[in-house]
Amino acid sequence: MPLTLTYLCGLAAAVYVTTSLVCAAVRWFHMCAPYNRNPRYYYPGRPYVTAAWLSAICLLPYVFHPESADAWFLVRIYFLPVTLYHFTLILFSYFGSVMEWKKWQWPTVIAGIPVGLALLAALVLAIIPGDQMGDDTVETFILHILGLLISGVCFTSVAVVRVWAGRFDSDDYSNPADFPVLQARAWVVLIVINVILCWTGSLLDSPAVMAVIMLLIGISAVLLLITALNPHRSLRAEDEESADATEHVYKRAISKKKKEEMLSAIRTVVEEQQAFQDPHLTLHEVAERCGYNRTYISALVKSDLGGFFAYVNRLRMAYVDTYLRENPDATLGEAIEAAGFGSRPSYYAVKAKLKTS
Numbered sequence: 001m002p003l004t005l006t007y008l009c010g011l012a013a014a015v016y017v018t019t020s021l022v023c024a025a026v027r028w029f030h031m032c033a034p035y036n037r038n039p040r041y042y043y044p045g046r047p048y049v050t051a052a053w054l055s056a057i058c059l060l061p062y063v064f065h066p067e068s069a070d071a072w073f074l075v076r077i078y079f080l081p082v083t084l085y086h087f088t089l090i091l092f093s094y095f096g097s098v099m100e101w102k103k104w105q106w107p108t109v110i111a112g113i114p115v116g117l118a119l120l121a122a123l124v125l126a127i128i129p130g131d132q133m134g135d136d137t138v139e140t141f142i143l144h145i146l147g148l149l150i151s152g153v154c155f156t157s158v159a160v161v162r163v164w165a166g167r168f169d170s171d172d173y174s175n176p177a178d179f180p181v182l183q184a185r186a187w188v189v190l191i192v193i194n195v196i197l198c199w200t201g202s203l204l205d206s207p208a209v210m211a212v213i214m215l216l217i218g219i220s221a222v223l224l225l226i227t228a229l230n231p232h233r234s235l236r237a238e239d240e241e242s243a244d245a246t247e248h249v250y251k252r253a254i255s256k257k258k259k260e261e262m263l264s265a266i267r268t269v270v271e272e273q274q275a276f277q278d279p280h281l282t283l284h285e286v287a288e289r290c291g292y293n294r295t296y297i298s299a300l301v302k303s304d305l306g307g308f309f310a311y312v313n314r315l316r317m318a319y320v321d322t323y324l325r326e327n328p329d330a331t332l333g334e335a336i337e338a339a340g341f342g343s344r345p346s347y348y349a350v351k352a353k354l355k356t357s
Helices: 003-029 046-064 069-098 105-127 137-166 181-204 207-229 237-252 256-272 283-290 294-304 308-326 332-339 344-356
Strands: none
Touching: 003 046, 003 207, 046 069, 046 105, 069 105, 069 137, 069 181, 069 207, 105 137, 137 181, 181 207, 256 283, 256 294, 256 308, 283 294, 294 308, 308 332, 308 344, 332 344
């Protein structure tokens, strides 16, 4: 491979390492109030995600010596078993925490032991001056065996998360299921695409192809980060109290006339335009459609409409009754779907929660 192209591949690796380190820093330090009071609940898996991105620093030997055969093998190890293991860790640590399912931990740790040893060995070889590797047939065989093993583990995590997401089809801001369905589905798609990219780079064994793949995986890392910045979890009652003081300041700044205008806008969007029928409706979307600041809208909904969850779901409950009354031949399932409930379990969970609140 021409020397210029070789160093362009090293530059691509440098871009990937920089992107990963920035993602790690943002993931670790960026937390919105009041969610930052309880990061383990609102940002589950945060240490694992941060550590996965920080591990990109292992690629520095290739960044500085892209012509080295040992450094190239380090890249191949990193972008097949290691990266696939990171995806497994990210999925299980995040969504496993949401589902309070801890059985993933030991099997995932055990699967990670050979991956960690392979990465450590490749890193040591890449750091030692001179190329230690001759015929890499055995190393490539080990690489692909590990790749197949971790691919199985990774696709198991994807399948488990898909099953969890399939139990819910509603956004947690206006439905009882505290599971980020849209985020889960987006991550599954991104990870499957990345698995294909990793295997393509490994099988083709081309630094030029891998350079392109590094950039694509770097872009997907940014997309994963963007979707992870929002907690995607409903604010718990004890944490709402800590946010009340902030919202009280906003409420005091609203004149009576302005308050009436904003309440009218909220009712127009949610009730008259029947936004409540959207099972994925969020408070942020309502604020955007009303054209007002989300914090002002949140404060008014809480003080005058009983809170976003209760307000939206009371409208949905009423719509179910109206739908059945106006459509005698309709089934309850049809009414539930038309009202904006994602599923029967969501409908019954809301019904029970509103009765006890």
